[in-house]
Amino acid sequence: MMSTNSDPKPLDPILMQSFLKVCETLSFTEAARQLGLRQSSVSQHVARLEKRLGRRLLERDTHGVRPTPDADAILPFARQALEAGQRIERYLAGSTLRGRLRLGVSEDFAYTALPEILAAFAMQHHAIDLELTVGLSGLLYEQYDAGDLDLIFAKRRKGDARGEVAWQERLVWAGRPGARLAEQPVVPLVLYPPPSITRVHAIETLERAGRAWRVACTSGSLAGLRAATVAGLGITAHSARLIPQGLAEVEPREALPPLGTIEFVVIGGQSHQAAARALADSILSSAGRLMPEAPRRSGRG
Numbered sequence: 001m002m003s004t005n006s007d008p009k010p011l012d013p014i015l016m017q018s019f020l021k022v023c024e025t026l027s028f029t030e031a032a033r034q035l036g037l038r039q040s041s042v043s044q045h046v047a048r049l050e051k052r053l054g055r056r057l058l059e060r061d062t063h064g065v066r067p068t069p070d071a072d073a074i075l076p077f078a079r080q081a082l083e084a085g086q087r088i089e090r091y092l093a094g095s096t097l098r099g100r101l102r103l104g105v106s107e108d109f110a111y112t113a114l115p116e117i118l119a120a121f122a123m124q125h126h127a128i129d130l131e132l133t134v135g136l137s138g139l140l141y142e143q144y145d146a147g148d149l150d151l152i153f154a155k156r157r158k159g160d161a162r163g164e165v166a167w168q169e170r171l172v173w174a175g176r177p178g179a180r181l182a183e184q185p186v187v188p189l190v191l192y193p194p195p196s197i198t199r200v201h202a203i204e205t206l207e208r209a210g211r212a213w214r215v216a217c218t219s220g221s222l223a224g225l226r227a228a229t230v231a232g233l234g235i236t237a238h239s240a241r242l243i244p245q246g247l248a249e250v251e252p253r254e255a256l257p258p259l260g261t262i263e264f265v266v267i268g269g270q271s272h273q274a275a276a277r278a279l280a281d282s283i284l285s286s287a288g289r290l291m292p293e294a295p296r297r298s299g300r301g
Contacts, residue, residue, distance in 0.1 A: 165263050
């Protein structure tokens with residue numbers, strides 16, 4: 001009866017790293033350069049891995065090197081194994097910050113780059129418990145000022161100089177594609193309720209331009225605002241890169257006064273609370289980079 005090894009020796013990640021790099025570059029020379037190793041070392045790593053697995057992984061000829069069918073089959077597993085090891089290292093190398101952090105985020109940002117930022121932050125600061133509040137920027141200011149939130153990421157409130165700018169965003173009028181509501185004598189608006197910062201900005205822009213307006217629908221949620229606007233009840237003001245699916249910038253654009261720009265700011269984290277400062281730094285360094293590109297310029301208020 002054949003005996004089996006119930007505890008086989010795990011594959012050496014150094015060997016897999018060299019194997020992966022050769023597969024990516026299709027060159028032992030380039031793989032060695034990127035890894036900072038000698039070419040002979042990379043060749044030895046691959047040879048040892050092939051011996052360990054009992055399979056030929058790379059075909060070499062005068063034209064270069066290419067993965068065998070067996071190599072193609074195991075490439076995804078090799079990548080996952082290396083990524084798992086890197087995640088373990090990042091987790092164990094994380095900070096010693098602990099405690100509870102109350103974060104408030106405007107709803108439009110919560111649907112875009114926030115998940116990736118939180119994932120990176122949690123990996124680095126795994127002992128911090130987050131309490132997340134998503135809502136209107138105006139309400140987040142009120143909760144922060146009342147001491148109910150430690151940090152907020154929101155649109156800058158008019159006349160409020162606090163906060164560090166994460167990025168500046170163009171606001172646009174958005175509505176159902178093809179609707180000509182912007183040309184109506186009285187512009188129908190779909191808006192968030194007070195104290196929405198975008199609501200105030202939209203109304204003040206129309207007032208300065210001498211355009212008549214009415215609030216056709218009010219909704220406290222992004223889903224409600226989108227539904228009413230897609231239904232053609234009116235138009236809304238939105239940050240350019242965050243226009244919800246099913247909506248587009250109104251045409252003709254010249255039918256309405258331009259809304260200008262608005263700033264997204266991080267407020268908080270300047271105190272002794274190291275956890276809030278760390279999260280503020282994560283948002284500030286990542287927000288602009290992770291934001292989607294505007295197709296034609298597309299957001300929330």
